[in-house]
Each structure stands twice: as C-alpha cells, then as structure tokens.
Amino acid sequence: xxxxxxxxxxxxxxxxxxxxxxxxxxxxxxxxxxxxxxxxxxxxxxxxxxxxxxxxxxxxxxxxxxxxxxxxxxxxxxxxxxxxxxxxxxxxxxxxxxxxxxxxxxxxxx
Amino acid sequence: xxxxxxxxxxxxxxxxxxxxxxxxxxxxxxxxxxxxxxxxxxxxxxxxxxxxxxxxxxxxxxxxxxxxxxxxxxxxxxxxxxxxxxxxxxxxxxxxxxxxxxxxxxxxxxxxxx
Numbered sequence: 001x002x003x004x005x006x007x008x009x010x011x012x013x014x015x016x017x018x019x020x021x022x023x024x025x026x027x028x029x030x031x032x033x034x035x036x037x038x039x040x041x042x043x044x045x046x047x048x049x050x051x052x053x054x055x056x057x058x059x060x061x062x063x064x065x066x067x068x069x070x071x072x073x074x075x076x077x078x079x080x081x082x083x084x085x086x087x088x089x090x091x092x093x094x095x096x097x098x099x100x101x102x103x104x105x106x107x108x109x110x
Numbered sequence: 111x112x113x114x115x116x117x118x119x120x121x122x123x124x125x126x127x128x129x130x131x132x133x134x135x136x137x138x139x140x141x142x143x144x145x146x147x148x149x150x151x152x153x154x155x156x157x158x159x160x161x162x163x164x165x166x167x168x169x170x171x172x173x174x175x176x177x178x179x180x181x182x183x184x185x186x187x188x189x190x191x192x193x194x195x196x197x198x199x200x201x202x203x204x205x206x207x208x209x210x211x212x213x214x215x216x217x218x219x220x221x222x223x224x
Binding site for chain 2: 096
C-alpha cells in the first residue's frame with residue numbers, strides 16, 4: 001500500500017464546477033504539499049500545509065492532521081485548471097525528502 | 111522558475127552509454143534532489159544532497175550516481191543507461207537551510223534510452 005494515496009485518479013468536470021481532490025497518508029508528517037503539473041510541463045508548488053486551511057485565488061487546501069487527510073478544492077473551475085495535481089508529504093526528520101502520491105488528472109471542459 | 115534549470119531538456123541515448131544530467135540553481139540552497147517520474151508511480155527519489163560533497167541515496171538509486179562539487183550544481187549520471195531508465199527526471203531544491211520550507215522544481219529532462 002502506498003504511503004500517500006490520492007483520489008480520484010482521474011476527474012473530468014464542466015467549466016464552473018466545484019472540484020475536490022483528496023489525499024490520505026499513512027505516515028507521520030511535518031507538512032503536506034499540493035503541486036500542479038500541466039501536460040509536458042514542470043511541477044509548480046501550490047500549497048504547503050502543516051495545519052488548517054490555505055486559500056489562493058480559486059484554490060483552497062485543507063488538512064486534518066488527526067485523520068491524516070487533506071483536500072484540494074477548486075472553485076469555479078476553468079479549462080486552464082486542467083492538469084495533474086500531486087499530493088506530497090514531508091517526513092518529520094531533517095532530510096526534507098518528499099513522498100509523493102501518484103497524482104490526480106483533472107480535465108475541465110468548456 | 112529562473113532559480114533552477116535542468117539540462118538537457120530532452121535526450122535520446124543508446125543502451126550501455128553513460129549519460130549525465132545537470133541541475134543548476136541560483137538560490138544558493140544546500141538541499142537538492144533528483145527524482146524520476148514514471149506512469150503509475152509518484153515521483154521517486156533517486157539521490158539527494160545536503161551540501162557540497164554531501165550526498166545520499168534515495169529509494170531508486172541503483173544504476174545512478176551523483177556529484178556535487180559546487181553548491182549550485184548537482185549532476186546525475188547514469189553509468190550505463192538501460193531501457194528501464196527511460197523516464198522524466200526532475201531536480202528540486204529546498205530552502206530548508208534558510209528557513210524556507212517550500213520546494214522548487216526544475217522543468218524536467220525527458221530521457222529516452224533506445
């Protein structure tokens with residue numbers, strides 16, 4: 001079993017819909033990252049969370065440390081949001097290494 | 111991101127040849143990482159470095175070596191490339207040493223071993 005699990009693996013939506021991507025992890029962490037990767041593109045960091053909730057534009061990320069679960073929400077989705085969204089956790093040691101989920105592929109249609 | 115660049119962006123090489131990928135950063139961070147990305151897998155750590163001449167193995171290090179002779183450069187070498195090493199390789203830096211806990215990734219190198 002992977003230490004970081006994401007769901008769903010694939011997601012399609014119509015423009016304007018509210019999107020939720022989930023991430024569960026089974027190890028202790030010091031922080032959780034949400035990353036975005038466009039097709040053929042590099043990886044961009046969206047959020048880093050250690051507790052609570054963060055918001056940036058139409059993106060909202062939440063984390064529940066007790067339940068070992070995080071969600072990424074996209075409000076009023078747009079075709080330009082089409083990308084792979086990756087959850088990654090940082091272990092609570094001094095290595096700063098990340099453990100990655102396999103990603104959620106989101107396609108938003110006009 | 112201008113702070114980290116990878117070269118080359120694309121490479122096709124033959125089985126059995128050595129290949130070196132370069133990661134260059136301008137942020138002066140100590141922490142650097144090489145990951146590979148394959149379908150059906152999350153990014154997996156190959157090697158990492160905490161500073162000049164201070165490197166360690168990740169979970170998929172077999173067949174790879176690294177060197178870090180300068181803070182800004184982290185080189186990944188495939189000693190004798192195999193088809194299983196066809197992948198997209200990402201370099202990343204972390205600003206942990208200066209209290210910045212975010213990650214910055216390079217644009218990736220797509221390597222094909224034929």
